[in-house]
Amino acid sequence: MTTLTTPDRIRAQRTPHRPDSTRAARRAFVAPLIVFLALMSAVPTIFSLVTSLTDYKVGADTPVHFVGLANYVRVVTSPEMLATYGRTFLVVVIALPFELIVGYLIAKVFHRVHELRGSSLIRTVYLLPVMLPEIVVGLLFGYIMNTRVGVLGFLLSAAGLPAPDWLGDPRIAIFSIMMIVVWQWTPLATVILYGGLLGIPGEVREAAALDGAGRIRSVFSLEVPMMRKVIGLIALLAGVQLIGTFATVLVTTQGGPGTTTTVLSYEIYRQAFVFFNTGYGSAIAIITLVIVILLSQLLVRFAFKED
């Protein structure tokens, strides 16, 4: 032992019982995944970066020209594109707080009954929409919200209420899309918040109650600070989910009426694979990826940081 040089000793202390964690073992375990992921993310990105500087159209025989940053300029100056970003932003800033607040209220109810029999089954049933394919949810609500044969309109008129054209009225179609998305994803926020509530020790609650904290006080001065990470995690997962909204739009409104429900992911699909504006579509995709990577890096580190 006394013959160990300083770096060896440090290593020996740090890894006291890991005799054969050699570099070769590490490589053999970790390298295949890293190589695969790097290939699948870096190579396409290079392809896309190059294409975004051209007027390339998939499937067209026209010669390809280098157009510099023209596609990017078009993305940030086109009123249609800015409206698409705005619409996506609107979906996030309305649906995300809704999912958090309603999710929190429902989580409180579930937490109140968490020791009672049957509560686990109730939670599972409540959570089912999260596990379903987005496309099935979209198809189902397309039927339910149909003006002619949909059951939602029928129930509303039976109750003497006006039944709007959920998916056909340009003023409300985007909110109908939000309703569908929120129906599917609020349960995700709920279960994560419920887990957070379970993680607050009973003694802490009692101490707060002894200090005279009322119900409302204890929400803001106890639960919110203690669930800081959990809330960050929901913001991350729900934000990513909302920006990625695609299948719901594809099978209900196809971006219409007009372009009133054309959100970002749907616009990328339309430009790149319906109109075959591959160069332009690539530019939109790259700008979107940069925005999402910056936002999610912030949130990933915040939400998963070790204490």
Next chain:
Amino acid sequence: MAVTFVEEVGRSSGKHPRGGRRLRARGRRRLSDAMFWLLAALLALPSVLPLLWLLSTAFKNYIETQVVPPVVVPFSLDLENFSSIFTPQIMGYFTNSVIVTACVLVLVLVLALPAAYGLARLNVRKAKDLQFWIISLRMLPPMAVVVPVYMMFSFIGLNGSLVSIICMSTMMNASFATWLFSTFFEQVPEETEEAAQLDGLGRFQTLVRISIPLARTGILTVMGFVFVFAWNELPFALVLSGQLTQTFTVFLSTFTSTNALINYGQMAAACVLYITPVIVVTALMQRQLAAGLSFGAVK
């Protein structure tokens, strides 16, 4: 459920024949328990009612899907919708989904399991940074990812093949799985692994014979999620599949509601058929759902 609950209320309040005031307080507590239980059940109702509507629609004949007021329970129990799906072509789409999902499950196990173990146990330099990079791949919007990928695959001539869909789905799911597998391996007591190595097991044998069996509940849960995510996947399959390689979700996307002649009964039957495995897996994973969906941040 309600019946067992009521029985329990009666039984346990009868078990404590103590002083009047206390009993009354207990009774009040029981009553408020019952109220909140009912409230919780009511809150779960909006999640399940549309799904019951889907189920009922699957058994309606064409007229019943089109009439107002709508038919709630289709007593005709028409199986025509289901039999109209069991054509060789549509079952081919179903088979494609099965192939894609099976391959993704195997690839994720082969790639993510050793990598997660390595990141958790083998002192990889900058392991945390690597993990953050891996998990952030899962956070990218699929439609933005698939544009570059489409061009790469068309360059090497793999567009329209199941291989391209499998690769992309594996990428998304391996990143999710690696993150969660690592958290499970970190929970395996290090002493157990050391004892195994003192007994002469190598790193790989320790992984296979000690760590994987000890972390098996967690591993199974993750595989359950990978199954659901790969099974449900649409954007990659929609863009990367060809005529013969459509998965079932791509087939479902042809029932768009802008199409006025859509046969809702057939659509519902196809949906019911496709989500049945998902519901079975969800039921099996009941206890682990929260942990999996929060990427291990919530127990």
